Amino acid sequence: MNEKMEFAERLRSAMLAAGYPDRPAVLEREFNSRYWGRSVTFQAVSRWLGGKSIPSQDKLQVIAQWLKVEPQALRFGDRAVSAIREQRAQWEDPRFYREREAIDAFLALPAEQRKVVRDVIRAFAKAGDGASPGKDDKKTR
Structure with a gap:
């Protein structure tokens, strides 16, 4: 499975876990009500949910904040976040x-x-x- 499809799965799961249906219309509405930049289109969010593209970092942060997940976990998955935490813990070792x-x-x-x-x-x-x-x-x- 490719990176974009994996992101789409994480996005869908995060939406469902937060109590929202994993539908483009919901994502478009909720995202645009929170983002202060230029609104995204239904087609753009459909591409995010369909595994055809990944939003830019500023948009990803808005989505993560809305869904109450870590942006890194949404973008890269829990394994990547765990690896970062392990490295950080090693660095912080007294x-x-x-x-x-x-x-x-x-x-x-x-x-x-x-x-x-x-x-x-x-x-x-x-x-x-x-x-x-x-x-x-x-x-x-």
């Missing part, structure tokens, strides 16, 4: 506090100093891999 602190300090540096630090890190990484620094340096900058 064992990595010093690394997060170092990265925050790195990001606060001026651009020239960040370049020097990146070069030092690359040199350490290459030394750890047993590779010698040399001609590949220019490709990674």
Whole structure:
């Protein structure tokens, strides 16, 4: 199944779970009553529900807010959201506090100093891999 069809299934399920019929007329009415941009047509929402297109991010956020689902889950599915949460939990692990602190300090540096630090890190990484620094340096900058 393709990405657009999977999105359509998630959209239909979210509408039904929120107590709305999964019909284009309902989606058109409810979406347009909440969206401050240019109204969408019946044909556009039919394409969303039919698995032929996916709304832009601003429209997706309005739909997600209306249906009380996470925009990422609506767009990409629960597996993608779970993977993001796992990575975030790993990053927030207290064992990595010093690394997060170092990265925050790195990001606060001026651009020239960040370049020097990146070069030092690359040199350490290459030394750890047993590779010698040399001609590949220019490709990674």
